[in-house]
Amino acid sequence: MLILLLVVARLLWRIKNTIPVALAANRLQRALAYGAHGILYILMLALPLSGWVTSSAANFPVKLFWLIPLPAIVGPDHAVKSLAAEVHEICVFITIAILLVHIGAALRHHFTLGDSLLKRMWF
Numbered sequence: 001m002l003i004l005l006l007v008v009a010r011l012l013w014r015i016k017n018t019i020p021v022a023l024a025a026n027r028l029q030r031a032l033a034y035g036a037h038g039i040l041y042i043l044m045l046a047l048p049l050s051g052w053v054t055s056s057a058a059n060f061p062v063k064l065f066w067l068i069p070l071p072a073i074v075g076p077d078h079a080v081k082s083l084a085a086e087v088h089e090i091c092v093f094i095t096i097a098i099l100l101v102h103i104g105a106a107l108r109h110h111f112t113l114g115d116s117l118l119k120r121m122w123f
Helices: 002-016 027-057 078-113 117-121
Strands: 062-064 068-070
Touching: 002 027, 027 062, 027 078, 078 117
Parallel strands: none
Antiparallel strands: 062 068
């Protein structure tokens, strides 16, 4: 649940603040960069939400910081639990794949292209 709160805070920050101009040289690279970022944001929301649905469908109470009980999104249901758990697992593997590609692209920019992409990510 903490991850979900942090993602919502990050989305609000991203909406309010400007986004740096992409360093990609051509349209395809820019489209891939924006697409990867969009997919990462979708996955950052889908993972905690699918976990919440899985826990709710398993009749397992969800708490924020192990103290604040949160409402169940769905009632106890084995079929919903199985589907949500499968969605959660698939999202994990997609997240890992996208992160590896994302890290690889950042390292390519730094070591091969020699631009300032990694420096722009730091404070």
